[in-house]
Amino acid sequence: MDDPALYWSAVRATRLRIADLLEQLTPAEWEQESLCQGWRVRDVAGHLALVPTVTTWNMIAAAPRARFSPDRINTALARRHGSRDPADLIATIRAHADTRRTAKALDTRNALFDAVVHGQDIALPLARQLPVPAEHSRDALLRVWSMGWPFHAERRLASFTLRATDTDWTVGDGPEITGPALALLLLSTGRTARLDALQGDGIDQLRTSPANH
Template identity: 60%
Template sequence: MTDEQAYWAAVRTVRLGVADLLDSLTVAEWDAPSLCRGWRVRDVAGHLSSVPTITTWSMMRVGPRAGFNPNRINTVVALRHGSRPADQIVGAIREHASERHVARVLDARNCLFDAIVHSQDIAIPLGREFAVPAAFSREGLERVWAMGWPFNARRRLAGLRLTATDTDWTVGAGPEVAGSALSLLLLLTGRASTVVDSLNGPGVPSLSN
């Protein structure tokens, strides 16, 4: 998406969709494990609720506790926001769904794929479906493939040709791995074991190596 308005409209759509999904969950589902290791569903939701409003300072304050490790800082913040009552978390997601702010240490270009991937981190282990337009997932693929750390997708999946079956996105060279843009986005962000059964092509066996 080269249009900034379209990008943020997509972010808003996914955020509001996640809020609707969360509203449908039972108490037990809120405390169920998500696809993010060590995070409950409510912690993923807490993370999503914090992204539009968190400041660099509030992230740095937990730095010593997290050993100044970015992933641990993210976890501390997620668990803190996830500990709030469910209605407050959902309310915050809805209230700030249109917000374009991100902390200086974050990157606004990550907001869309972050919301998409975390929607699946919530939905998939609960046996729920959360549909994402292929165009939104394609935007996420472009970003994750280009960004390097923390997913290093280009390096991890070197030697494979990745092809989306529902939009015009293909990268790499070698044995093909084909699937929906959403499945490929989950693959690129380190969730291969979750989506491997939805992928096709001669390159798929190498994903489990």
């Protein structure tokens, strides 16, 4: 969205909804695997608590042990902070729900999609509900589709037309994949957990694609 105030209002609301969800979880649920490969629910919570306060120096310090891989750095920091007490993680997410910064090596334009997607990474495996306004998912899609690395959504899904049924968003040229913007956002970020919410000629091709097995 073009208005920074509206954008950060959406980020704040998403972070607070995630904190509300985390408060409901049992100790066993905190240890379950999330949709984010290799991350437990508590690791995702650790990442969300860290993003508004992390510095580039924190990332540099973690780099050697992570073999200078951005993905490994991200995972190492998420696991480190995810080891904190759940109440502390929840309090940190709440305290920084309004924070508009992150490490200089990162990009605040990623804050909304990061929170929306990671919220679903927590909620879906636990069969929990975490509603997302369609316009927030649409704005997250616009960012993911334009950014290339690490998802390369436009390249991966280049042979399909993606069309949201609950908001104004359509991209591509090919067999259609239609459904809620949130399900399309998860697909665009490499998650297949909500393929059941998508329809169209393209979804049958996608389900049989080797990349999705």
